[in-house]
Amino acid sequence: MSDELTLSPWTGPWPDDDPDATFKAEVADYNRLDPLHTLRGLSAHTGIPVGGLARYVLARFATTGSGGLLELxxxxxxxxxxxxxxxxxxxxxxxxxxxxxxxxxxxxxxxxxxxxxxxxx
Known part of the structure; x- marks a missing residue:
């Protein structure tokens, strides 16, 4: 398994009856933004490499549900x-x-x- 990640914008399409349509619409909306703009600025300010910040953001987002389960x-x-x-x-x-x-x-x-x-x- 490679650690390489390509950030590719994705805006659809998806069928009207897709059970994940709401999520896909949200993904498409956020794909209109360039997250690297923010991460590059934060990297320059903190000295943390962009890759380390991206990994943090992804890990934090991906574990939010688990964290909520642990808290509740x-x-x-x-x-x-x-x-x-x-x-x-x-x-x-x-x-x-x-x-x-x-x-x-x-x-x-x-x-x-x-x-x-x-x-x-």
Missing amino acids: GPAMVERLREPVRRAEEAGTDEARLAAYRELAGMLSWLAFPLDHPDSYP
């Missing part, structure tokens, strides 16, 4: 996933709205310390 814990992730699973199984707008309300309540509870930092010593 598997039980909480399953608890957050369950209303969505039930709503998708039911397949109705009412079930999806109920899931939204349930998730909003859980997220409000999780965010309480962020919204009220003085509540905790």
